[in-house]
Amino acid sequence: MQNIIEDLKKKFKEEMQKVSDKKLLEDLRVRYLGRNGELNKILRGLKELSEEERVQVGRYINEFKKEISELMETAEEKIKQMAEDFSKEWLDVTAPGAKLPQGHLHPRTIVLRKVEEIFQSLGFSVVDSREMETDYYNFQALNFPKDHPARDMQDTFYITDELLMRTQTSPNQVRYMEKHNPPLRIIVPGKVFRRDASDATHESQFYQVEGLMVDKHISIGHFKAVIGEFFSQLYGQKIKIRLRPSYFPFTEPSFEPDISCTFCDGRGCRICKNTGWLEMAGAGMVHPFVFKSAGYSPYEWQGFAFGFGLDRLVMMKYKINDMRVLNFGDLRFLKQF
Ligand code: DAH
Numbered sequence: 001m002q003n004i005i006e007d008l009k010k011k012f013k014e015e016m017q018k019v020s021d022k023k024l025l026e027d028l029r030v031r032y033l034g035r036n037g038e039l040n041k042i043l044r045g046l047k048e049l050s051e052e053e054r055v056q057v058g059r060y061i062n063e064f065k066k067e068i069s070e071l072m073e074t075a076e077e078k079i080k081q082m083a084e085d086f087s088k089e090w091l092d093v094t095a096p097g098a099k100l101p102q103g104h105l106h107p108r109t110i111v112l113r114k115v116e117e118i119f120q121s122l123g124f125s126v127v128d129s130r131e132m133e134t135d136y137y138n139f140q141a142l143n144f145p146k147d148h149p150a151r152d153m154q155d156t157f158y159i160t161d162e163l164l165m166r167t168q169t170s171p172n173q174v175r176y177m178e179k180h181n182p183p184l185r186i187i188v189p190g191k192v193f194r195r196d197a198s199d200a201t202h203e204s205q206f207y208q209v210e211g212l213m214v215d216k217h218i219s220i221g222h223f224k225a226v227i228g229e230f231f232s233q234l235y236g237q238k239i240k241i242r243l244r245p246s247y248f249p250f251t252e253p254s255f256e257p258d259i260s261c262t263f264c265d266g267r268g269c270r271i272c273k274n275t276g277w278l279e280m281a282g283a284g285m286v287h288p289f290v291f292k293s294a295g296y297s298p299y300e301w302q303g304f305a306f307g308f309g310l311d312r313l314v315m316m317k318y319k320i321n322d323m324r325v326l327n328f329g330d331l332r333f334l335k336q337f
Pocket of ligand 1: 167168169170210211248250251281282283284285304305306307308
């Protein structure tokens with residue numbers, strides 16, 4: 001008999017653990033203490049026992065009853081407390097969620113994407129390229145023979161006698177034409193390398209965007225129209241273009257397009273040094289030598305090419321006066337974009 005009561009106690013305590021609300025607690029009470037509950041069942045069986053046993057078991061059961069009542073009381077108290085806490089707790093479902101820190105684009109990426117978008121709208125494809133080049137594509141194929149003085153224009157990081165870090169994106173003119181037939185319109189953005197001391201307007205790594213258009217009857221007029229449209233779209237205002245004669249081994253004639261100053265609209269200010277013009281790029285008509293390097297007939301095809309510094313555009317767009325901040329990775333600067 002004692003064992004049966006002990007087991008019942010154990011079972012009760014286990015079930016008690018799981019009780020989480022008033023209703024379940026009441027169910028439990030009825031099942032143990034109710035008229036047809038477990039304890040009454042045992043009490044009914046007492047008749048069969050001897051006088052002595054009956055007294056002992058009766059005592060056990062009374063103790064058990066007391067224990068149950070106490071446990072029930074504490075449980076009830078706990079459940080009441082929980083309900084109270086719960087009703088005090090208030091959730092504002094209209095409160096805005098916690099903002100997670102979000103990454104964002106580098107200012108150079110923002111400008112490059114805009115540049116690509118504009119040229120694509122003018123029918124140009126964006127072409128990928130390599131940063132390590134051969135002397136042949138970076139120089140020889142572009143009409144810089146070995147020992148040509150024009151190589152001095154570009155201080156080169158050599159890896160071996162033949163391999164170098166490209167000093168310009170121009171090698172992709174020949175690389176692309178070798179693999180594709182004309183007519184074509186491409187831009188090739190990418191990083192270039194020069195042994196320049198770094199200062200506010202020079203870095204040993206910077207970005208260029210190369211452009212090339214080849215067709216049957218391409219003139220400087222086409223170039224002026226394309227580049228004028230590009231800058232006007234980029235700056236969201238009408239930009240005038242002026243071509244200054246220049247020299248590059250791989251273009252003939254060569255020129256440097258200036259754009260009307262975006263800060264003073266050409267009237268003259270500190271930024272354009274009162275000239276009304278800003279230097280933007282190198283450009284020219286593709287030299288017959290370059291067409292020959294690529295296997296095109298210079299008698300059949302004509303084209304213009306240009307290369308401009310992307311970092312310069314970024315600096316002008318965001319009025320940044322030191323190029324080096326674009327490479328520092330300083331979050332205080334980068335977070336502003
Ligand atoms: N590659 C030249 C440089 O880095 C820029 C340039 C000039 C590119 C004339 C061209 C071009 O495509 O036609 O200085």
